[in-house]
Amino acid sequence: EPEVTQTPSHQVTQMGQEVILRCVPISNHLYFYWYRQILGQKVEFLVSFYNNEISEKSEIFDDQFSVERPDGSNFTLKIRSTKLEDSAMYFCASSLVSLEYTFGSGTRLTVV
Amino acid sequence: GENVEQHPSTLSVQEGDSAVIKCTYSDSASNYFPWYKQELGKRPQLIIDIRSNVGEKKDQRIAVTLNKTAKHFSLHITETQPEDSAVYFCAGAGGTSYGKLTFGQGTILTVHP
Numbered sequence: 001e002p003e004v005t006q007t008p009s010h011q012v013t014q015m016g017q018e019v020i021l022r023c024v025p026i027s028n029h030l031y032f033y034w035y036r037q038i039l040g041q042k043v044e045f046l047v048s049f050y051n052n053e054i055s056e057k058s059e060i061f062d063d064q065f066s067v068e069r070p071d072g073s074n075f076t077l078k079i080r081s082t083k084l085e086d087s088a089m090y091f092c093a094s095s096l097v098s099l100e101y102t103f104g105s106g107t108r109l110t111v112v
Numbered sequence: 113g114e115n116v117e118q119h120p121s122t123l124s125v126q127e128g129d130s131a132v133i134k135c136t137y138s139d140s141a142s143n144y145f146p147w148y149k150q151e152l153g154k155r156p157q158l159i160i161d162i163r164s165n166v167g168e169k170k171d172q173r174i175a176v177t178l179n180k181t182a183k184h185f186s187l188h189i190t191e192t193q194p195e196d197s198a199v200y201f202c203a204g205a206g207g208t209s210y211g212k213l214t215f216g217q218g219t220i221l222t223v224h225p
Contacts, residue, residue, distance in 0.1 A: 031211060043148075043156060043201060043215045056212055091155060099144045099205050101213070103155040 002026040004104035006092050012110045013082050021077045021107045025094030032075045033093040033101070034067065036060070043091065049075065082111045114139040116204045118216025126224050131192050133219045135202035136184040143206035145178060145185045146213070150199045160187070164206075192223045 005024040013019050025032055034046040047057040047067055054067065066078045075094075079086055092104040115138040125131050137145075143164035148156035162169045162176045162185065169176050173192075178185040189196055199220050203213040 033211075035213075042217045043203075043213075045212050045214065048211050050211070099146075099211060099213070100161075101146075101158070103157070105155050 002102070004092055004094055004102050006090075006104035006107050008107060009105065010108045010110070012112060015084060015111055016081050019079050019082055019109065021079075021090050021092075021109070023075045023077070023092030023094075023104055024073055025075055025092070026096075026102055027073070029094035029096045029102075031095045032067075032069065033095075034077045035091045035093065035103075036088040037091065037106075038088045046077070046090075079109075082109075084111050087111045114142055114204050114214040116202060116214050116216040118202050118219060120219060121217065122220045122222070124222045124224065125192050127192060127194060129192055131187075131189045131196070131221055131223075133187045133200055133202070133221070134184060135186070135204075135216050136182075137204040137214075138183070139204065140180075140183060141206065142204040144204070145176070146203050146205075147174075147176060147187050148201045148203065148215075150201060150218075152198075156201060159200075189221075192221075194223050194225050197221055197223045 007022045032049040035043050037043045045058050046061045048055045064080045068076050089106045091106045093101040095101050118135045146161035149159045150156045160174050162178050173190045175188040199218045201218050202216040205213045
């Protein structure tokens with residue numbers, strides 16, 4: 001069964017540093033998403049991406065965040081200047097038909 | 113935007129019993145309601161979903177019911193097994209935020225052998 005692949009599985013970074021979280025969606029999928037989950041809390045929407053542009057973003061997705069699909073296969077989330085409260089599990093997801101998601105295994109980001 | 117409330121936050125049952133988790137949503141235009149199971153440290157995995165043109169859907173021991181008028185939907189697990197122990201999340205989507213899932217707060221289900 002096709003999978004959404006995320007790297008790294010765990011990233012530790014100093015506060016104020018930039019991080020890039022990488023995702024390889026399922027190859028024929030058209031819709032791409034980033035969600036985050038703070039430990040013990042619910043999964044929260046960050047951003048959706050379709051046709052090479054952001055289609056929707058949440059209030060969490062401020063100017064410190066950006067997404068890119070640089071080469072037609074990868075889908076990246078960049079956080080420019082990390083804060084302690086950015087520590088969370090970040091899930092990438094993709095879908096062929098909007099809403100029918102496949103989630104990746106996640107990247108645990110720890111900001112120290 | 114959509115708001116999804118989920119109850120209970122924790123649920124403890126004996127093996128073989130049934131478990132029911134309930135969710136309410138606020139956006140009457142939402143039309144897609146998936147349920148995810150998440151084991152510790154793992155990704156959310158879709159276990160069943162329902163669209164607003166259907167009132168009930170069943171897949172072996174799992175069923176979901178939807179009441180559009182009351183804006184609530186429920187997950188029913190029968191003959192629970194210890195491996196059903198996990199966190200379960202409901203979500204709503206469609207309507208004004210097409211493509212975006214709004215999750216409930218999660219229910220920690222523990223099935224005691």
